[in-house]
Amino acid sequence: MYDTFLQQLIQINMLPLCLILFLVLFLRFNDRYEHELTVEFYPILVFILGLILVDNLDYYSYDVRNNGLLHVLIAVIGYNLRITILLSLIQVMLKNTGPGPIKKSGLIRKRIILFAPAILNLFITSLALFTHLVFWYDDNGLIVRGPFAYTPHFVALYYAVLVFAFSFYIRKHFGKTNEAIIIGLMTVLSMLGTYVEMQFSLRGILIGILAMAITFYYLCLHIEYFKYDILTGALNRTSFLADRQKFAAKGGGMIIMIDLNDLKKINDEKGHAEGDLALKSIVNTINHCIGFQNILYRVGGDEFVLLCKNMEEEGAKELIGLISEQLSKTEYSCAMGYASWDGVTKFEEAYERADTYMYVNKREQKEAVKTVKTIKTANDDAYVVKTTTKKRNKSGEKTAKAEKKQEETQKPEETGKTEETKKAEGTKEEDGTTKKPE
DSSP, rough: OOHHHHHHHHHHHHHHHHHHHHHHHHHHHHHHSHHHHHHEEEEEEEEHHOOOOOHHHHHHHHHHHHHHHHHHHHHHHHHHHHHHHHHHHHHHHHHSSSOOOOHHHHHHHHHHHHHHHHOOOOOHGGGTTTEEEEEEEEETSSSSOTTTTHHHHHHHHHHHHHHHHHHHHHHHHOOOOHHHHHHHHHHHHHHHHHHHHHHHHSSSHHHHHHHHHHHHHHHHHHHHTTOTTTOOOOOOOHHHHHHHHHHHHHHHHEEEEEEEEEEHHHHHHHHHHHHHHHHHHHHHHHHTTTTEEEEEEEOSEEEEEEEEEEHHHHHHHHHHHHHHHHHTTSOEEEEEEEEEOSSSOOHHHHHHHHHHHHHHHHHHHHHHHHHHHHHHHHHHHHHHHHHHHHHHHHHHHHHHHHHHHHHHHHHHHHHHHHHHHHHHHHHEEETEEEEEOO
């Protein structure tokens, strides 16, 4: 019996254990590049290893016809570990491909949606330790199901539906088709594995599927990591060179070139940290203006490209206008140019046209800035001249007033002196004699 059990043990666990071992090694090698991502997967691997251990103890207890409380406890832990693995996967998905920051009310609602079924499942399955409401084992070690026996299955189905819906969500709103396929396939295979184990009394199917699914999902996220520019979050040049072929196959559209103005000046005067902030700021602004069908790439230091599928010229003008309007609310500005591409002519030609128009727009913006500066300088000069003249006039007026006041002050003094002198000296008569005052 023990030889048979050992054979089953190796057969059931060899594949999932090998997958987990390789994934642990890969996580270890890649930790320096994607530390935040790798630490998210370590708890899931621990939960899977725990599930492998618990399931094997459950198989052994079943084979030896153990109907004691320990067998019930092992089964309860196994049910909840499955739910925990699903919940952990959903959290990783939301963090790496979610809709971004969520308001406090939305965060509370999201936590209720995620954690409430798992907590309910833990409470109900724990009742099996004290009652027969969930399940128990008869004298032959066979499971007997109570009225709440399928609670773990319904909760697992609830999470599976959430994951499946999430795959459609990220495809529609983020354009991540590859990741959506991986997530959808993980869900379908997990549900199929659970059904096969129950229907045909097989062992180890679900564990193998979970180990394989988690490994492939991590590799999918790993590939996605290297498709993006690490600073701004826009797709990088490698992705642009690869995606332009798909862009051509789907009938083309509009190519919009975008160049951040004065990045070198920002770096020289304010430092490279401010330059990095400027790049991230304009990417965030552009991403808020475009849908998932319009894809943003960073192809150079301060150069970006928008590939807009199935867009006409009017649509490109409107989008450029919207981006310019939103950028005007920041302290940064960009030069932009566009060109249409039908997928028939060479992509490089359309790319060069868009690039040329972008530099034309850059020159126009610089000329406009020079004109504004010239007008401002002329106005400042005129203001200085006007102010100087005004000051001079005021100074002249003050001087004239002072002189006039001085004259008025001196005149009464002279008049008074004359009268006093006349009184003192007397008055001359017509005959030349002087009449003395009495």
